[in-house]
Amino acid sequence: MPIRVMKNLRVCSDCHVAIKYISEIKNLEIVVRDASRFHHFKDGTCSCGDYW
Secondary structure (H helix, E strand, O other), rough: OOOOEEEOOOHHHHHHHHHHHHHHHHOEEEEEEOOOOOEEEEEEEEOOOOOO
16 A cells, blocks of 8 residues: 655655655655656656656
């Protein structure tokens, strides 16, 4: 079951990096919906390809 986070602002670069590390270290799937797109973090990578 993925962790889901919804924001009304864009994800900042520091948060993006932190969530990538958390998904890798804790082996979690994290889905973040920000103001412009969905970010699916799994195994330390993001579906946006680090371009947002």
